[in-house]
Amino acid sequence: xxxxxxxxxxxxxxxxxxxxxxxxxxxxxxxxxxxxxxxxxxxxxxxxxxxxxxxxxxxxxxxxxxxxxxxxxxxxxxxxxxxxxxxxxxxxxxxxxxxxxxxxxxxxxxxxxxxxxxxxxxxxxxx
Amino acid sequence: xxxxxxxxxxxxxxxxxxxxxxxxxxxxxxxxxxxxxxxxxxxxxxxxxxxxxxxxxxxxxxxxxxxxxxxxxxxxxxxxxxxxxxxxxxxxxxxxxxxxxxxxxxxx
Numbered sequence: 001x002x003x004x005x006x007x008x009x010x011x012x013x014x015x016x017x018x019x020x021x022x023x024x025x026x027x028x029x030x031x032x033x034x035x036x037x038x039x040x041x042x043x044x045x046x047x048x049x050x051x052x053x054x055x056x057x058x059x060x061x062x063x064x065x066x067x068x069x070x071x072x073x074x075x076x077x078x079x080x081x082x083x084x085x086x087x088x089x090x091x092x093x094x095x096x097x098x099x100x101x102x103x104x105x106x107x108x109x110x111x112x113x114x115x116x117x118x119x120x121x122x123x124x125x126x127x
Numbered sequence: 128x129x130x131x132x133x134x135x136x137x138x139x140x141x142x143x144x145x146x147x148x149x150x151x152x153x154x155x156x157x158x159x160x161x162x163x164x165x166x167x168x169x170x171x172x173x174x175x176x177x178x179x180x181x182x183x184x185x186x187x188x189x190x191x192x193x194x195x196x197x198x199x200x201x202x203x204x205x206x207x208x209x210x211x212x213x214x215x216x217x218x219x220x221x222x223x224x225x226x227x228x229x230x231x232x233x234x235x
Contacts (some may be wrong), residue, residue, distance in 0.1 A: 035224070037170075045162070045170065045213050046228040059222050070138070095169055102176060112217065112224065113160035113175035120169055 002026035002116050004096045009121030016086050020121060022079040022096030027116075030074035033057075033099035035114060036081050036093035038123075046092075049081065050099055050112075064090075086125045093120040130218050131159075131227035138233040139204045147199045149227045157217040159197035160184030161190060164211045164229075173212075174199055199234075209234045 008020040022034070035050035047072040049060045058070055069082040079096055097114035104111055128149045131151040139145035149159055157229070158177060162170040172181050174190035201208055214227040 037226075044211075044225040045164075045215075047224040047226060048213070050224065061222075061223065100175075104176075107156065108223075109156040109157065111176060112162075113169075113170045113172060114162070114215070115175070115181060117169040117171070 002098075004098065004116055004118035006094065006096050006118045006121040009094065009123045011124045011126065012086055013127050014031065014087060014125055017082070017084045019122060020081040020083065020094055020096075020123070022081075022118060024077045024079065024098070027098070029072075029077040032081045033101060033112070034072060035097045035099050036070060037078075037095045037097055037114070037117075038090075039095070039120075040089070040092040043092075048094070048105070051079070083123070086123075088125050091123060091125045093122050095120045130225045131216060132195055133212075133214060133227040133230045135228070136190075136231045136233070138235055139201070140235050141206060143173055144200065144202045145204050145211050147201075147230045149197045149199075149216075150195055151214050151216070151225075151227075152195055153218075153219045153225070154192060154195050154197050157169065157221075158192065159190070159214045159216045161188075161197075161199045162213045162215065164213065170213065204232075204234050206234050208232065219230075221222065 036048040051070045066116045069086045071080045096118040098116035100115045101110045161170045161174040164170040213229045220226045
């Protein structure tokens, strides 16, 4: 079945680095945009980054730009998030999600939605 | 601060209809998608596009939009619908995605 499984979370000191992975199965990974979303303890969802199917289009939330790097390996059906210069406020559950896009001919744009989510991996930044 | 604004909490009596709203300038141009999240679980997509439901989502869930406001309506709310609901869309610039702050739905 369609599945996303995140890994790589853990406890890291402020200023440290961590690399998250997301293993995809049950669908053609190379056909889809992919995204990372996080949720701080007791807080709402925050979009972090997304990457196009080929990897040529990448966007980051302002809160992580310059510190986090999203990447993918379509041959390995995997998505990654390299997180550097970590701060306490990066503490969160990090979810990997598949991004589907559909074109609206009425409005002449693509709309996005995240139709498959992993269970998440927890990142704690603390000294 | 979020570019999409949701009421923090809404309640509904069992079997009644409830509307959860999401406001933002980007919604004048882009469709919203809606996600249900229960405690300790990952979010689940419930509505996307103009008013589409993924397979497995009950037809009591529906979506609509007018001006800068997107709405998720649950017609005949059930106890299992008690959850946090988040809207999501492209931001005003079109390149980023943004979530609303979430609405906690209580079914009385």
